[in-house]
Amino acid sequence: MTKLQAKNIVKHYDHNGNSVLALDGITMNVEEGDFVCIVGPSGCGKSTFLNIVAGLEKPDSGEILLNGKPISATGPDRTMVFQEGALFPWLKVIDNVEFGLKMAGIPKEERREISQRYLDMMQLTKFTDSYTYQLSTGMKQRVAIARALAMDPEILLMDEPFAALDSQTRDLLLVELQLIWERTKKTIIFVTHNISESVILGNRVMIFKNRPSKIKKEVIIDYKRPRLAEDTNLQKYYHEILEELKSEVMTGIRGESK
Amino acid sequence: MQVGQTLVNETANGSLLFGIATSMWRLVLGLAVAIVGGLVLGIFMAKIETANQTIGSLILGLQSIPSVAWVPLALLWFGPTDAGVIFVTVAGALFAVTINTHSGIKNIPPTYIAAGRNMGASGMKLVTNIIIPAAFPYLISGFKQGWAYAWRGVIAAEIIFSIAGLGFLLNLGKHDNNIAQVTGILIVIMMIGILVDGFVFKKIEKKVMSRWGLA
Numbered sequence: 221m222t223k224l225q226a227k228n229i230v231k232h233y234d235h236n237g238n239s240v241l242a243l244d245g246i247t248m249n250v251e252e253g254d255f256v257c258i259v260g261p262s263g264c265g266k267s268t269f270l271n272i273v274a275g276l277e278k279p280d281s282g283e284i285l286l287n288g289k290p291i292s293a294t295g296p297d298r299t300m301v302f303q304e305g306a307l308f309p310w311l312k313v314i315d316n317v318e319f320g321l322k323m324a325g326i327p328k329e330e331r332r333e334i335s336q337r338y339l340d341m342m343q344l345t346k347f348t349d350s351y352t353y354q355l356s357t358g359m360k361q362r363v364a365i366a367r368a369l370a371m372d373p374e375i376l377l378m379d380e381p382f383a384a385l386d387s388q389t390r391d392l393l394l395v396e397l398q399l400i401w402e403r404t405k406k407t408i409i410f411v412t413h414n415i416s417e418s419v420i421l422g423n424r425v426m427i428f429k430n431r432p433s434k435i436k437k438e439v440i441i442d443y444k445r446p447r448l449a450e451d452t453n454l455q456k457y458y459h460e461i462l463e464e465l466k467s468e469v470m471t472g473i474r475g476e477s478k
Numbered sequence: 479m480q481v482g483q484t485l486v487n488e489t490a491n492g493s494l495l496f497g498i499a500t501s502m503w504r505l506v507l508g509l510a511v512a513i514v515g516g517l518v519l520g521i522f523m524a525k526i527e528t529a530n531q532t533i534g535s536l537i538l539g540l541q542s543i544p545s546v547a548w549v550p551l552a553l554l555w556f557g558p559t560d561a562g563v564i565f566v567t568v569a570g571a572l573f574a575v576t577i578n579t580h581s582g583i584k585n586i587p588p589t590y591i592a593a594g595r596n597m598g599a600s601g602m603k604l605v606t607n608i609i610i611p612a613a614f615p616y617l618i619s620g621f622k623q624g625w626a627y628a629w630r631g632v633i634a635a636e637i638i639f640s641i642a643g644l645g646f647l648l649n650l651g652k653h654d655n656n657i658a659q660v661t662g663i664l665i666v667i668m669m670i671g672i673l674v675d676g677f678v679f680k681k682i683e684k685k686v687m688s689r690w691g692l693a
């Protein structure tokens with residue numbers, strides 16, 4: 221079943237009077253249980269696209285359909301894991317994880333049960349009552365993932381969630397995320413500028429062109445899981461994507477220095 | 479020595495405690511109104527940019543008015559009554575709270591708001607669950623400033639209106655040429671200031687700072 225459809229999404233921003241076209245007609249279908257990665261040069265509009273899917277921003281034209289129905293605002297069916305710094309420092313870890321459940325009016329006991337489960341899954345049980353400044357960056361991102369999963373969304377939106385991590389922590393989380401995805405059967409849209417990340421995680425990798433952004437190419441990655449960072453069989457996908465991106469990055473840099 | 483004796487006497491006949499209680503309830507009520515009003519105004523200013531442009535500079539101007547300068551207006555409007563004292567207290571504190579609330583909200587990282595909305599917080603839920611706690615480090619300094627102005631306002635108004643309270647006792651001391659009483663009351667006013675600062679605000683501040691990992 222098609223979970224999410226993006227239909228010809230166009231979005232521009234005003235930069236001191238200049239109009240900057242960020243997205244120039246993005247169309248994609250995401251099937252239920254799919255794991256879609258989006259890669260593209262910096263500033264091409266990946267976050268913008270994700271924000272539009274989340275309902276945090278409105279497109280100039282085009283629409284997003286969830287289960288066939290157009291979305292108009294944010295909704296607990298689409299939760300986002302932000303790049304970094306989105307945990308609430310005034311709440312304990314457990315209250316961060318329960319935030320969305322609380323907003324949904326779920327009673328405390330039930331909230332506790334759910335949050336314990338995801339804190340467990342993320343191996344954070346010991347830090348239930350910590351405040352966020354007491355956590356490492358990797359632990360914070362695990363809390364952010366637990367917080368998004370706890371809401372049991374139909375789609376999990378992830379905007380470069382591992383960008384700020386050291387490579388060991390990232391490799392661990394890359395495996396963990398694949399296991400979670402297999403266990404929960406969530407539909408995931410994952411934005412990254414890291415090609416190996418996209419190859420390890422995605423069933424499909426969407427390559428965004430430079431601004432104004434369209435989808436340049438879709439690469440299907442049909443390979444067994446869990447995939448490991450050091451698996452050399454993934455190299456060919458890596459190079460395929462790299463070739464596509466190289467030219468984009470070059471035109472991007474030429475465009476910006478003009 | 480005489481100061482101590484005077485304070486003991488006034489404590490014994492109840493007039494000191496009555497004075498403290500009177501000033502304190504006016505302070506608490508006035509400050510509460512200023513805090514609620516300042517939060518509402520500050521949130522309103524942050525929400526509506528045009529309101530900010532026009533009201534912003536006006537509020538900055540109003541904030542620069544010393545509490546005691548509101549006394550004549552209070553007398554004209556309310557006469558020498560409790561309401562008059564409380565008006566002075568509120569007017570003195572309101573704008574400091576407003577300004578700090580506004581800048582606190584302006585300084586909230588946009589990701590907190592986006593994350594809150596993403597998880598289903600909107601309208602009043604967004605205000606109480608994200609905006610106020612996220613701006614709290616600023617809010618608390620607004621409350622602290624507000625309290626300082628409010629306390630000055632209460633005492634000033636009581637001295638001029640000459641109706642009950644610590645300010646009134648100061649006036650009485652002056653009237654009776656009683657330096658011991660005047661000094662004694664000044665010490666009491668100072669002690670209350672120290673206690674409120676040290677126990678109420680320092681405590682809250684410390685708690686917030688340690689939660690946020692800023693201490």
Ligand SMILES: Nc1ncnc2c1ncn2[C@@H]1O[C@H](COP(=O)(O)OP(=O)(O)OP(=O)(O)O)[C@@H](O)[C@H]1O
Nearest residue numbers: 233234240242261262263264265266267268269413
């Ligand atoms: N709120 C905004 N106001 C104005 N311009 C914006 C805004 N958000 C994004 N843009 C512009 O839109 C374009 C796309 O930005 P976006 O953040 O979506 O890129 P991105 O692909 O996520 O980049 P990165 O990989 O660096 O995160 C950029 O040119 C950016 O300057």
Ligand SMILES: [Mg+2]
Nearest residue numbers: 266267268379
């Ligand atoms: Mg981005």
